[in-house]
Amino acid sequence: MIDQLFVNIKQGGLQLLGGFLPEWAVILVSIMMSIGILAALGPLIMMYLTLMERKVVGRMQNRIGPNRVGKFGLLQPLADGIKMLTKEDIVPVNADKVVHFLAPILIVVPALLAFAVIPFGRNMTAVDLNIGVLFFLAVSSTGTLAIFMASWSSRNKYSLLGGMRAVAQMISYEVPMVMSVVPILVVTGTMSTHAIVEAQGGWGGFRWFLFTPWGFASAIIFFLCGVAETNRSPFDLPEAESEIIAGFHTEYSGMKFALFYMAEFMNTFTICALTATLFLGGWQGPLLPSWLWFFLKTYSLIFVMMWFRGTLPRFRVDQMMGLAWKFLLPFTFVNIGVAGVWYFAPRNTAAVVCTLILAVTFWILTKLNRIYTPEKRVYSFGD
C-alpha cells in the first residue's frame, strides 16, 4: 500500500477531477501534474545535494560543513538561493549577448529532460518510452552544445580553454558510456527502463546485473564515464579552480551561475539514478517500499561520487583522454562479446569463462597502457 502511495494519490486526484472535466482536460492535467512534480523535484534534489556535498566533503577533510543556518545547516541551500538571486548580473561588454543569455538556460534543459525516463518506483516512471535508455543518452549528449555556447560567447581566453577541454572530455567519455550500456540491451532485449528494472527481479529482488561478470565491468565503466560526463572530481579539469579560474562559466555571476551549478548537480543525480536502474536493480528490493529502495541506492552512489571528490587528486588532461580512448573503449568492446557468451552459454560455464575473459582483457590493457610522461619542452630561446 505504501509502495504505491504516490501513484494512488495521483489516480485519486485525477478521478476527482474526471467528475466534472472532459476527457482531454483530464489527460492534460495528468501530464501537467507529472511535469510539475519533476520540475519541482529537480531543483529540490539539487538544493539538498549541495548541502550534502558540503557536509560530506567537509567531514572527509576533518571539518564540519555548514551548520549555522538552521539545525545541521538544513536551511543553507535556501540561503544560497537567496544569495544567488540577489547578486548583480554582470555581462562582459564584448560578450555575444543572445548566446551568453541562452547558454545557462540550454544547459538545464537536458538535465531536466533526463528525469522523464527514470523509474522512481514501481509504476512511477514519468514517461515509459520504449527507447528510454537511448533517450537519456541522446539528451545528455546535447549538453555539450550549451557548454560550447557558454565558453565562446564569454569572449575570454580562460573560458574558451575550459570550454574546449570540457567538450573534449564529455564527447570522449560518451562513447564508452554508450557502449557499456549495450550488454544490457543484448541480455534484456529492450531499451525501456521499466522493463530493465523488471528483468532484475529474481532472487527475492536481489538478482541485479551487478552480480554478473559483464554487469560488474559495465557498472564500473558506466559509473566512471558518468562521473566524467558531469565534470566532477577527479575529472573536473574543465572547471579546475586552481588552474583556469572557473573554466567555461568564468563570466557568469548570480543566477546564471546558479543555473550551471544546478545543471551539474541534476546531472549527478540522473547519472547515479541511471546506474542504480541499469545495474543495481532500480527499485527492486525485499521489504521496503520501492521508491525508498530507489532513493537509497541512488544516494549511496552519490555518496561514492562525493567520496571520490574528497579523496582523489585531479587528472591531467592527457591521462584523462588516454583512459577513455585507450583503456575503457577496448574494454567495452570485449564486454559486449562477453555478454553475448553469457546469453548463449549455460550458466556455470558462462560465469567462469566470462570472468576469465574479462580478467585477461583487463591485464592485457593495463600492460599495454604504460605510464607516459610527456617529453620535456625544449626552450630554444631560454638559457
Add this chain to the structure above:
Amino acid sequence: MQFAIYALMVISVVWAVCAVTLRSLFHSALCFTAVLLGIAGIFVVLHAEFLAAVQVLIYVGAVMTLVIFAVMLTERLTDVSVRANNQQIWIGLLGGVAFLTLLIKVILVTPWPKHPDAVAATVMTSENTKHIGIALLSQYVFPFEVLAVVLTAVIIGAVVIAKKDKPA
C-alpha cells in the same frame, strides 16, 4: 497531427534560412543545430522514435560538436563578420527551386522496395527497434558492411593525419 508536422517543418525552414543568412559563423552553426532538432521532432511525430533519438545522439551530439570545434578553432575571437549575400541571389534561388522540383518529381516516381523486414520496421509497435536491427542485418547487410569499412577507413585516416611526426 498534420498541424504538428507542418508547424515543425515551417520552424525548421525558418532556422535553415537563418543558418545561411546570419553573419556570425557560430550563430549559423547554432541555427543548423536547431534545424536538426526540428527534423528529430518530425521523426517523433511520425512515430519513428528510435530514429529521432539516434538523430539527436549522432547529429546534434557528435557531428555538430565537430562542426562547432572547427568553427571555434579557426575563427578569431573578435567577431569578424562575413558578407553573406552577393549580386547573384536571384539566379541562385532559381537554380535551387529547379533542383527542388526535379528532386520531388523523382522521389514521387521511384518504386521504393517493400521487403517485409523493412516494412515491419515502419509499423508503429514497441518492437520497432528490433525490426530495424533485423532488417539491417538481413536485407540490408551489404550496405551495413560497406558503411563499417568506410568508417574504419575514416578513423584510420584521422589518426594518420593527427599523428605527431617523429623527429628526424
